[in-house]
Amino acid sequence: MKRIAIQGMPGSFHDIAAHQYFEGEQIQLICCDTFEEVFENINKDPTVIGISAIENTIAGSLLHNYELLRDSGTTVVGEHKLHISHCICCLNDDSWDTITEVHSHPVALMQCRKFLARHSSLKMVEDDDTAGSARNISENNSHGVAAICSAAAAEMYGLKILEDHIEDNKHNFTRFLITCNPGKADFMRSLEESNKASLVFSLPHEEGSLSQVLSILSFYKINMTKIQSLPIIGHEWEYLFYVDVTYGSLTRYRQSIDAITPLTKELKILGEYKDGKQCE
Numbered sequence: 001m002k003r004i005a006i007q008g009m010p011g012s013f014h015d016i017a018a019h020q021y022f023e024g025e026q027i028q029l030i031c032c033d034t035f036e037e038v039f040e041n042i043n044k045d046p047t048v049i050g051i052s053a054i055e056n057t058i059a060g061s062l063l064h065n066y067e068l069l070r071d072s073g074t075t076v077v078g079e080h081k082l083h084i085s086h087c088i089c090c091l092n093d094d095s096w097d098t099i100t101e102v103h104s105h106p107v108a109l110m111q112c113r114k115f116l117a118r119h120s121s122l123k124m125v126e127d128d129d130t131a132g133s134a135r136n137i138s139e140n141n142s143h144g145v146a147a148i149c150s151a152a153a154a155e156m157y158g159l160k161i162l163e164d165h166i167e168d169n170k171h172n173f174t175r176f177l178i179t180c181n182p183g184k185a186d187f188m189r190s191l192e193e194s195n196k197a198s199l200v201f202s203l204p205h206e207e208g209s210l211s212q213v214l215s216i217l218s219f220y221k222i223n224m225t226k227i228q229s230l231p232i233i234g235h236e237w238e239y240l241f242y243v244d245v246t247y248g249s250l251t252r253y254r255q256s257i258d259a260i261t262p263l264t265k266e267l268k269i270l271g272e273y274k275d276g277k278q279c280e
């Protein structure tokens with residue numbers, strides 16, 4: 001039985017992602033309130049696997065999770081891309097006329113900005129996760145409160161769906177990273193089958209330093225799929241670059257890493273894994 005730490009309750013999108021990624025396997029969820037707790041669980045017990053959202057196609061990157069990933073010393077061993085669709089739901093005896101508040105995870109609220117602008121009289125309240133918002137309404141019999149969550153979570157907690165598919169764009173996907181203790185990585189994925197890597201490095205403040213790194217990656221036929229810069233706290237105007245690359249040849253990828261290492265500072269490989277398919 002695999003033990004999977006997620007941020008959120010049963011019925012959250014992390015729960016859905018965990019069950020899809022480990023389809024056909026017996027899993028036990030460790031439901032955490034925060035992403036910090038997810039990484040703490042992996043560090044406390046090396047058999048625990050973590051799943052953390054890292055970016056969404058409407059709301060953008062979950063920047064703090066990049067930092068947590070780097071600082072935790074855990075390794076990325078996989079990814080999962082999940083189609084996200086939200087509904088707004090409430091108690092059975094509530095309706096559009098009686099609800100005054102809407103609760104959800106901040107990233108979920110961001111994905112429904114246009115919908116919420118059309119319902120500007122609703123007070124928005126940020127919560128730990130989408131399913132937790134639904135569960136609270138149900139458990140506390142919260143009249144006048146609605147939740148934004150998946151239709152599955154609405155059903156799980158016995159709530160009535162007022163409107164479905166309320167996200168700003170139907171092409172709404174969240175990418176989740178599967179992380180574990182570095183010593184367990186080889187049990188979780190085969191390096192030979194890997195075709196994607198996540199790296200982080202900083203660069204000297206010199207002309208063309210980033211473009212040199214990118215040129216080398218291109219020379220080795222390494223495709224950069226994402227670049228995210230984040231400030232280095234305490235070093236004003238200096239940045240860490242989080243880069244995702246895909247490759248057809250592990251050898252060429254390794255050669256490219258050897259070639260860029262002297263041009264970068266603090267280069268760290270966060271994980272080498274197989275790219276994830278987009279799932280409904």
Ligand SMILES: O=C(O)C(=O)C[C@]1(C(=O)O)C=C[C@@H](O)C=C1
Pocket residue numbers: 007008011012013014015053056062084105107108128129130131174
């Ligand atoms: O609240 C949930 O259901 C979650 O799983 C969290 C989360 C996130 O962290 O981005 C996951 C996927 C969606 O993008 C919205 C929220």
